[in-house]
Amino acid sequence: MRFPGLVDVHVHLRTPGGEHKEDYHTGSAAALAGGFTTLLAMPNTQPPLVTYKNWRIAQTRALKESLCDVFLMAGASEDYIDELPTLAQNAPALKVYLNDTYGPLRVEGIEPLRRIFQSWTSSKPIALHAEGESLAQAIAMSAVYDRKIHVCHVARKPEIEFIADAKARGLKVTCEVTPHHLFLTEADADRMGPLGDMRPRLGTQADVDALWQHINTTIDCVASDHAPHTLAEKGISGDADNERFALGDLTLKKDPPPGVPGLESTLPLLLTAASEGRLTYERIRDLLYTNPRCIYTLPEQPQTWVEVDEKSSYTFPDHPLYTKCAWSPFEGRRMTGRITNVVFKGKTVYQGGKVLSF
Numbered sequence: 375m376r377f378p379g380l381v382d383v384h385v386h387l388r389t390p391g392g393e394h395k396e397d398y399h400t401g402s403a404a405a406l407a408g409g410f411t412t413l414l415a416m417p418n419t420q421p422p423l424v425t426y427k428n429w430r431i432a433q434t435r436a437l438k439e440s441l442c443d444v445f446l447m448a449g450a451s452e453d454y455i456d457e458l459p460t461l462a463q464n465a466p467a468l469k470v471y472l473n474d475t476y477g478p479l480r481v482e483g484i485e486p487l488r489r490i491f492q493s494w495t496s497s498k499p500i501a502l503h504a505e506g507e508s509l510a511q512a513i514a515m516s517a518v519y520d521r522k523i524h525v526c527h528v529a530r531k532p533e534i535e536f537i538a539d540a541k542a543r544g545l546k547v548t549c550e551v552t553p554h555h556l557f558l559t560e561a562d563a564d565r566m567g568p569l570g571d572m573r574p575r576l577g578t579q580a581d582v583d584a585l586w587q588h589i590n591t592t593i594d595c596v597a598s599d600h601a602p603h604t605l606a607e608k609g610i611s612g613d614a615d616n617e618r619f620a621l622g623d624l625t626l627k628k629d630p631p632p633g634v635p636g637l638e639s640t641l642p643l644l645l646t647a648a649s650e651g652r653l654t655y656e657r658i659r660d661l662l663y664t665n666p667r668c669i670y671t672l673p674e675q676p677q678t679w680v681e682v683d684e685k686s687s688y689t690f691p692d693h694p695l696y697t698k699c700a701w702s703p704f705e706g707r708r709m710t711g712r713i714t715n716v717v718f719k720g721k722t723v724y725q726g727g728k729v730l731s732f
């Protein structure tokens with residue numbers, strides 16, 4: 375079976391400032407190994423991409439150092455609102471953090487938020503990290519200032535239902551969910567410790583069921599929220615592979631950073647769900663290609679496709695991971711659906727478990 379080159383609209387590639395976790399080269403290799411040929415990368419780097427100068431430097435490097443197409447979102451900061459009109463002309467979208475999460479970016483209060491929405495003078499979307507009450511704030515801003523918003527990593531039943539209501543009302547709202555929120559629950563978080571910790575946190579079975587109920591309707595995209603942190607940062611000592619998840623192996627750190635990698639497991643998980651009849655292969659194409667390209671107006675990639683063997687079963691991962699952090703919350707999971715090769719702009723770049731351009 376063949377898919378077009380897939381799009382992941384939410385990844386953290388950690389350049390600049392966090393290159394020990396990931397960089398454009400390793401992150402884009404992980405993308406190709408996972409069937410993705412276009413990435414939208416987040417601005418919560420060090421320094422964060424809140425000025426046109428820093429965004430431009432990073433975007434130039436991304437184009438040079440990546441093995442697939444990588445577009446960088448601009449970040450919103452109360453201190454750099456003047457930069458937004460220029461960023462709006464250049465970046466594919468603006469990212470606003472309304473809750474605490476990993477990284478230096480956070481916007482609080484009605485006044486900075488209304489100035490940000492007024493200064494983003496573009497029909498390009500404003501993507502938001504907006505959990506709980508912040509979601510209501512985000513949707514209110516979208517309605518009042520008539521801006522397209524895209525809600526990142528929706529993870530809770532009331533939140534997906536509220537977005538469904540906003541869409542029914544005709545508001546310009548789109549959203550994504552992550553594979554970890556579709557395939558894991560808080561019971562897994564208890565078992566996995568820091569390796570199952572991310573923002574938003576894993577939900578209840580009722581939350582997961584609600585997300586699946588909206589998979590063919592309210593949910594526009596599946597995005598990995600690929601958020602690599604090293605095992606050492608997560609507080610995992612010792613490297614005996616099969617004991618990684620055993621709590622006895624953890625020297626619990628006070629505040630391990632939230633986030634899990636996902637570029638290489640997203641498509642296998644969705645293919646597995648399709649093999650079980652939980653969604654269709656056509657819907658995977660909508661969620662990972664058609665809708666992402668439409669929401670962010672992404673360029674076409676000629677002679678680019680992903681070949682999968684949808685019948686092939688294996689234990690994930692079936693080859694060493696390319697992400698620099700070198701672990702996955704889905705290690706050891708049975709998957710049905712293997713990425714056999716990826717062709718990027720006329721060249722075979724992934725085959726037999728190897729990124730040939732790496």
Ligand code: NCD
Nearest residue numbers: 386475476572573601632633
């Ligand atoms: C992300 C990160 O590590 O950058 N972490 C996470 O838990 N999702 C930040 C984010 O996407 O909120």
Ligand code: ZN
Nearest residue numbers: 475503526573
């Ligand atoms: Zn987030």
Ligand code: ZN
Nearest residue numbers: 384416599601
């Ligand atoms: Zn993220």
Ligand code: ZN
Nearest residue numbers: 692693713727
């Ligand atoms: Zn593979």
